[in-house]
Amino acid sequence: MSSALDLRDLHVTIAGSHVLQGVTFDVPQGGVTALLGRNGVGKTTTLRAILGLVPSTGDIRVLDHDVSGMATHRITRIGVAYVPEDRDVFSGISVNQNLRLAEQIADPRYDEVYALFPELKTRGKQLAGTLSGGQQQMLSIARALLNRWPLMLVDEPSKGLAPKLVTEFAAVLERAAESATVLLVEQNLSVVRRLAHRIVILDHGEVVHIGEASDLGDETFVRGLLGVGGAS
Amino acid sequence: MSTFLSITFSGLALAGVYFLCAAGLTLIFGLMDILNFAQGAFITLGAYAAYELSLHLPMSVGTVPIFLLAIVGAIIGGALAAGITEVVLIRPLYGRPMSQVLVTIGLDLAIVALLEGIFGSNEVAISVPTWVNGATHIGQVVLPNAAFLALGAGVIVLVSLEMFLRRTRYGIIIRAGVENRGMVSALGIDVGRAFTLVFVIGGALAGLAGLLNTIAFNSDFVTPIQGDSLLIFTFIVVVVGGLGSIRGAAVAAVGIALLQNYTNYYLGNHPGWSQVGNLSVVLLLAVVLSVRPRGLFASVA
Numbered sequence: 001m002s003s004a005l006d007l008r009d010l011h012v013t014i015a016g017s018h019v020l021q022g023v024t025f026d027v028p029q030g031g032v033t034a035l036l037g038r039n040g041v042g043k044t045t046t047l048r049a050i051l052g053l054v055p056s057t058g059d060i061r062v063l064d065h066d067v068s069g070m071a072t073h074r075i076t077r078i079g080v081a082y083v084p085e086d087r088d089v090f091s092g093i094s095v096n097q098n099l100r101l102a103e104q105i106a107d108p109r110y111d112e113v114y115a116l117f118p119e120l121k122t123r124g125k126q127l128a129g130t131l132s133g134g135q136q137q138m139l140s141i142a143r144a145l146l147n148r149w150p151l152m153l154v155d156e157p158s159k160g161l162a163p164k165l166v167t168e169f170a171a172v173l174e175r176a177a178e179s180a181t182v183l184l185v186e187q188n189l190s191v192v193r194r195l196a197h198r199i200v201i202l203d204h205g206e207v208v209h210i211g212e213a214s215d216l217g218d219e220t221f222v223r224g225l226l227g228v229g230g231a232s
Numbered sequence: 233m234s235t236f237l238s239i240t241f242s243g244l245a246l247a248g249v250y251f252l253c254a255a256g257l258t259l260i261f262g263l264m265d266i267l268n269f270a271q272g273a274f275i276t277l278g279a280y281a282a283y284e285l286s287l288h289l290p291m292s293v294g295t296v297p298i299f300l301l302a303i304v305g306a307i308i309g310g311a312l313a314a315g316i317t318e319v320v321l322i323r324p325l326y327g328r329p330m331s332q333v334l335v336t337i338g339l340d341l342a343i344v345a346l347l348e349g350i351f352g353s354n355e356v357a358i359s360v361p362t363w364v365n366g367a368t369h370i371g372q373v374v375l376p377n378a379a380f381l382a383l384g385a386g387v388i389v390l391v392s393l394e395m396f397l398r399r400t401r402y403g404i405i406i407r408a409g410v411e412n413r414g415m416v417s418a419l420g421i422d423v424g425r426a427f428t429l430v431f432v433i434g435g436a437l438a439g440l441a442g443l444l445n446t447i448a449f450n451s452d453f454v455t456p457i458q459g460d461s462l463l464i465f466t467f468i469v470v471v472v473g474g475l476g477s478i479r480g481a482a483v484a485a486v487g488i489a490l491l492q493n494y495t496n497y498y499l500g501n502h503p504g505w506s507q508v509g510n511l512s513v514v515l516l517l518a519v520v521l522s523v524r525p526r527g528l529f530a531s532v533a
Contacts, residue, residue: 101401
């Protein structure tokens with residue numbers, strides 16, 4: 001197997017707006033690859049296109065399977081876990097029911113999930129919509145970890161969270177990346193520097209840079225492509 | 233007082249019929265974003281399926297078994313029609329909600345025309361056991377037996393649906409899908425199966441409602457347009473209850489049916505006021521939407 005994920009000439013148009021304009025990059029096996037860029041350049045759309053959640057053209061290969069045009073649930077079952085940008089836990093059902101829905105293998109890794117997030121066990125019967133933002137993020141990541149899927153698509157896990165929680169979630173993803181390939185969309189560059197070994201930068205719906213995470217040490221480079229200070 | 237109690241009981245029975253029609257419709261909209269205008273045809277098909285069975289089963293079977301089989305026939309007739317509709321007409325149009333709505337409107341018109349072609353536009357009568365057309369007297373209050381069936385069916389279906397939605401995996405998938413079906417798919421779940429299941433449930437309940445409406449409110453007569461006559465109130469129940477909410481549909485069905493019955497009885501006898509019951513329902517819809525634009529219980533299945 002050459003790479004965990006391979007995108008070639010990916011185009012997405014949403015409501016007349018050409019959001020992705022020929023995105024091409026691959027994600028090698030193992031570790032964390034960060035997908036970076038300013039707000040609105042198409043990072044989330046790229047993840048959604050990989051999962052078939054938005055219509056796209058181009059070639060998408062996931063774990064050596066051509067998934068172009070495939071239904072979302074079939075793509076997931078190839079071995080893709082997804083942590084969406086806004087957690088998207090199901091607020092009207094319980095924590096336990098949220099986890100049960102995510103089960104796709106005979107022996108889901110509840111022991112590991114509860115070891116990482118003990119609160120999910122004690123709050124099992126609580127409606128997910130009544131959890132705090134941090135607890136909802138725990139649940140969202142827990143759903144992604146249950147099945148030992150080899151590829152994880154993780155969209156801004158630190159968004160809206162307190163610094164202490166960001167550090168905790170970064171540690172969890174670091175551990176997850178020991179056994180899975182992670183494609184991480186993240187605005188928090190300190191998290192990216194800690195986790196990622198490789199970066200892909202998007203701008204105006206196109207890939208403008210592919211390199212090592214160490215490239216983020218260059219202040220001018222970071223300001224030029226991401227529009228933020230290198231220390232953020 | 234006895235009149236008031238009779239009207240109230242009749243209103244609750246009508247609520248049972250409205251709820252049966254609305255339960256599937258609200259789940260279909262909540263999960264699939266489709267306003268299913270063919271629900272009226274499923275209601276009518278259920279009634280005609282019951283009529284056909286009651287007509288062709290030998291009387292030696294007995295009137296009660298024939299009636300019970302007619303109930304089963306109405307449920308299966310509605311479920312089959314809805315299942316075939318979803319697989320053949322709706323599924324190829326996923327992602328095109330406007331086309332799906334137009335298909336259901338066309339299907340409804342086509343089924344009504346087909347039924348008129350087969351059975352004529354005049355009403356036909358279903359044979360029912362004597363008890364169904366009788367009444368139970370409690371003191372001064374006269375309660376039609378058919379209304380007991382409509383009310384009982386509504387309550388049983390409400391409790392069963394609540395249990396199904398809360399305790400079974402498919403029920404939980406449907407509730408989660410009403411909230412965010414994209415995320416359900418992203419967890420590896422085939423939402424298409426849930427779509428078909430919801431359509432079949434909706435059709436089965438519509439078919440049952442068609443038969444119960446026939447025996448409780450239509451003097452045992454079936455007509456090709458009876459489903460469409462119910463459909464307008466069904467949509468109002470769904471919107472007032474909150475699109476996607478079963479509990480909302482139940483509460484709205486009770487409120488709307490009681491209001492309709494009370495206004496019809498107490499105000500409908502005035503010259504020119506014969507439609508006051510229908511008018512009151514539309515006014516209630518306007519008031520609820522102005523106060524709670526997403527209905528009483530928004531999208532909580």
